[in-house]
Amino acid sequence: MSVRNIITIAQLTLLEMRRRRLVLAALACGAALLVLFALAVYLLMHGPHPPRSPSLLQMTIQLQLATLAGLSCVNLLTVAVAILLPIDTLSGEIASGVMQTLASKPVRRGEIVLGKWLVFWLMSAAFIVFLVAGVVLAMRLITGFSQPHVLTAAGLMVLQASVLLGVVMMGSARLTTITTGVVAFGYYCIAVIGGLIEQIGVMMGSTGARHIGTVISLVSPTDAVWRRALHLLQPPVMAEVSVTPFAGPSVPSVAMVWWAVGFALGALLLAMRWFGKRAL
Amino acid sequence: MTDTAIETCALRKEFGANVAVSDLWLNVRRGEVFGFLGPNGAGKTTSVKMLLGLVAPTSGTARLLGAPLGDRPVRARIGFLPEHFRFHDCLTARELLRIHGRLQGVRGATLERRIEELLIRVNLADAQHLQLSKFSKGMLQRAGLAQALIGHPELVFLDEPTSGLDPLGRLLVRELIEELRARGATVFLNSHLLGEVEATCDRVVFLKQGCTLHEMPLRDAQAGLEVELRIDRTDGATLEGLRAFGRDIRQQAGAVCLQVDSEEALPAIARWLVAQGIGIRALGSRRKSLEEWFIEVMGEDQRPG
Numbered sequence: 001m002s003v004r005n006i007i008t009i010a011q012l013t014l015l016e017m018r019r020r021r022l023v024l025a026a027l028a029c030g031a032a033l034l035v036l037f038a039l040a041v042y043l044l045m046h047g048p049h050p051p052r053s054p055s056l057l058q059m060t061i062q063l064q065l066a067t068l069a070g071l072s073c074v075n076l077l078t079v080a081v082a083i084l085l086p087i088d089t090l091s092g093e094i095a096s097g098v099m100q101t102l103a104s105k106p107v108r109r110g111e112i113v114l115g116k117w118l119v120f121w122l123m124s125a126a127f128i129v130f131l132v133a134g135v136v137l138a139m140r141l142i143t144g145f146s147q148p149h150v151l152t153a154a155g156l157m158v159l160q161a162s163v164l165l166g167v168v169m170m171g172s173a174r175l176t177t178i179t180t181g182v183v184a185f186g187y188y189c190i191a192v193i194g195g196l197i198e199q200i201g202v203m204m205g206s207t208g209a210r211h212i213g214t215v216i217s218l219v220s221p222t223d224a225v226w227r228r229a230l231h232l233l234q235p236p237v238m239a240e241v242s243v244t245p246f247a248g249p250s251v252p253s254v255a256m257v258w259w260a261v262g263f264a265l266g267a268l269l270l271a272m273r274w275f276g277k278r279a280l
Numbered sequence: 281m282t283d284t285a286i287e288t289c290a291l292r293k294e295f296g297a298n299v300a301v302s303d304l305w306l307n308v309r310r311g312e313v314f315g316f317l318g319p320n321g322a323g324k325t326t327s328v329k330m331l332l333g334l335v336a337p338t339s340g341t342a343r344l345l346g347a348p349l350g351d352r353p354v355r356a357r358i359g360f361l362p363e364h365f366r367f368h369d370c371l372t373a374r375e376l377l378r379i380h381g382r383l384q385g386v387r388g389a390t391l392e393r394r395i396e397e398l399l400i401r402v403n404l405a406d407a408q409h410l411q412l413s414k415f416s417k418g419m420l421q422r423a424g425l426a427q428a429l430i431g432h433p434e435l436v437f438l439d440e441p442t443s444g445l446d447p448l449g450r451l452l453v454r455e456l457i458e459e460l461r462a463r464g465a466t467v468f469l470n471s472h473l474l475g476e477v478e479a480t481c482d483r484v485v486f487l488k489q490g491c492t493l494h495e496m497p498l499r500d501a502q503a504g505l506e507v508e509l510r511i512d513r514t515d516g517a518t519l520e521g522l523r524a525f526g527r528d529i530r531q532q533a534g535a536v537c538l539q540v541d542s543e544e545a546l547p548a549i550a551r552w553l554v555a556q557g558i559g560i561r562a563l564g565s566r567r568k569s570l571e572e573w574f575i576e577v578m579g580e581d582q583r584p585g
Contacts, residue, residue, distance in 0.1 A: 008382045012368065019370035019411070097366035101427065104332040104362075105383040106355040279295075280334040 001114070005107045009115025013089070017119070026081050026127055033077060034134040037070040041142045061235045063145040068233050070135040075157060075226055078128050082161035083168055083184045086120040090172035090275060091180055099280050110272040117169055117268055124161040128154055149232040156229035159260050160222045164188065166267025173275035191220035195227055202250040210250065217252065221260040224252035282346040285310045285435050285466035286331065291340035292490075293326050300326040302490035304340065308483075310434075313457055313467040315477040315498070317570075318487035319578060324470050325363070327487070328437055331468075332360055345435055356385045359433030363440045363470075365420035369413040373404050373423045376412060377430055384431035391430075398426040402452065417444040425456060435466045442476050454480055478570040486577045494577045498570070505543065505567050509536045512559035521556065525549050540565075 017023055044066065090113070093099040102112060132154045136147050167187055171180035198213020200206070217224040231251045284307060291304035301323040308314045318324050329335040331342060333350045347354040367376055374395060381391045399405045402422040412420060421444060428436055438457075442450045457480045460467050471477050477484060478498060485495045507526065511518070514536055519529055525548060526540035540546070546565060553560050568576075 004387075005383060008379060012371075012379050015375065016368055016370050097362060097364060098368055100329070100332075100334055100362045101360065101367060101380070102383070103334055104355065104358070104360045105380065106352045106385060107383050108352065277336070279336070280329065 001108065001111055005111040006115040006118065009102075009107070009112050010119045013116045013119040017085075017123070022085060023123070026085070026123075027130075029077060030127060030131050030134070033073055033131065034138060037073070037135055038138040038142065041066060041070075041139060045143055060145065063139065063143055064147065064233070064235045067135060067139050067145070067147045068230065070139070071132065071153065071233060072230075074128070074131040074135055075160075075229075077131065078124065078157060078161055079164060079188060079222070081127055082120075082124045082164040083181070083188070085123060086116065086165060086168050087172065087181050087184070088177040089116050089120070090169065090271075091175060091177045092172075094278070094280055095176065103280050109276040109278075113169060113173065113268070113272045113275050117165065117271070120165055120169075121162060124165060125158045128157045128161060132157065147233065153229040153233050156225050156232075156257070159257065159264065160225045160229075162264035163220075163222050163225070163260055163267065166264045166271065169271035170267050170274060173271045173278060187220050188222055190216060191223035194220065195223035198250050213250070217256060218259065221252075221256060221263055224256045225260045228252045228257060282343075283310055284308065284343070284346075285312075286314075286342070286344055286468065288331070288342040289340055291327070291330060291342055292338050293323075293330055293335060294338045299490055301330070301337075303492070304330075304487075304490070305492045306342075306485060308466060308468060310466050311461065311464045312482040313461055313469060313480050315481035315484035316468060316470045316487065317474070317477065317484050317574060322487045323490035324487055325439070326490075328439060328468070328470060332358070332437065356431060357434045359428035359431065359436040361421075361424045361428040361436075361438045361441055363443070365417065365424055365444075367412055367420070367424065367427070369415075370411060372409050372411055373399065373415075373426070374408040376423060377426055380427045381430040386431055394430060394432075398429060401456075402426045418446060418449045421445055421449065422452065425453065429456070429460075433465060435468065436460060437468045437470070439470045440472065441469070442471065442473055450476065474570040474574060484570070486574065488578055496573070505540050505545075505565055507538050507540050507546065507549065507563070507565045509538075509549070509553075509560070510534065510562035511536060511553060512561070518556070518558060521552065522549065525552070535562075 090099070093102070099112075103109060132150060136150050139145050139147060164184065164187075168180060168184045171183045175183065194213050194216025196213075197209050198217065201209025201211075201213055228251060286306055286308035288304050288306040291301060292299070293301040304323070304327055316324055316327070326335060330337045331344060331349070333355065337349070342349040344351070345354050345357055368379075371379065377395045377398060378391065381387075381394060386394060396405075399408050402425055404419060404422055404426065407415070407419060412423060415423065421441070425438075425441065428438070438453075441453050445453065454476070457467055457469070467480075469477060469481060481498050483495065483497050486493045509522075514531060519531075519536065522529055522536065522538055525545045526538035529536065529538040531537075540549075543565065546563065550560060550563060
């Protein structure tokens, strides 16, 4: 692998994203989300009907849940960005013929995939850091509340985006843009459904449902990673009794997190391999 | 260093049940401008893609500049202009050349000098900071040509380089091909414009249904010189005697036609006919156009593409 080639492809991808105003669009959506969140929190605290002086514990729980609501919106937006940002990066360039000129150069196909992946990964990670920091800072500035475990949660969100990014790159290396989009969103939805089945299985004591949910999480670990982040972010007292509206009673293990890391890397390697064999 | 720039042996490509290229045999010498001709769907583009490593052949072998197909370092010595100006159109001409130059292995001050040189050569110096999306078809094609030449290639593949160009643009392409020839580079030209091919190529090969059908020189050797004779006697012995001077002897509308290698054959034929006591009423020669060759080689059954 030539680092120089990977950097050149990364520079090209970054330039393309900038010129196509993708970065600007993502930042504008993120900024709008942060403004709305900050406004909602401000109105909650200082609006016409502020909360009636609850106890410190109640207040902390309420603020932590509000932060969780904000971070859940951030998560949805980052899922969309992780899927949409790279969706036509290989398939679009293959369809338009642009890839022919690139791939006829003395460049390994894997270097093309890696250069592009690197930019999308960095952009997704930066986007997550920007939004998570925005939500947490807005909460702190308006209410004085500091959300714990933010760094770990942000890391898990980046991991979730990495899995989706790998899946999209895999699809883009082999399928058309539109098919890749359908597959990627379907893949994410399957993970969410798997998570729900697992939660319901745990709540109702159904081992079968719980196992089905776990298997689905192994195939599509995105939701499991996010549920682990939610578990860390929720108020400890609620984690004890498993009644938060965000995190369910079943908490994905650390092993599942490592599985997701392996999955993201495996997806990237498979994307490189598939693109290497693709007729351009 | 081998004298052969491109050598293919029974190269074949199947896409499922569809055979795109069935049997490709090529031998392109270094330093020549080689025309690759065939109707639409003959497998020209797939052949070029196989040679460039964009598509893996199903069977057969090939060597480019002495290296086996797919050899990555040899691609640094190859330039490629794809059909239909397919580039990242959000880049400026200068950025396009910089990115492709780096990928070709040219860097630093050498690359910047080369970019300057090429932008001037293809008349894009004043539009170098404009995004390609704002370029006209001709400007895009010229940017593409500069991209193909960025690494001082020894072998250049030009896929329809003059399509969409005005006469001045076509002239520029012809000049660039001449410059490449002058510095000893090999040009592999895939074009539908037979006039362009005739004006620039040393040799051509005709491709039909994925097979190389016919190869012929266009320069130096007087390929396709057809002699038409109107003579008093056209019996078997005369036709047999004429066979010593040329080939494809046939009678056509009261005349005897044959193909000869050079104009030198004409006085020799005349002398021989006189010596045989055969009266000559007319003796003429003309060179077959590439278009006539194309139609003859492809056959009457070829449907317009």
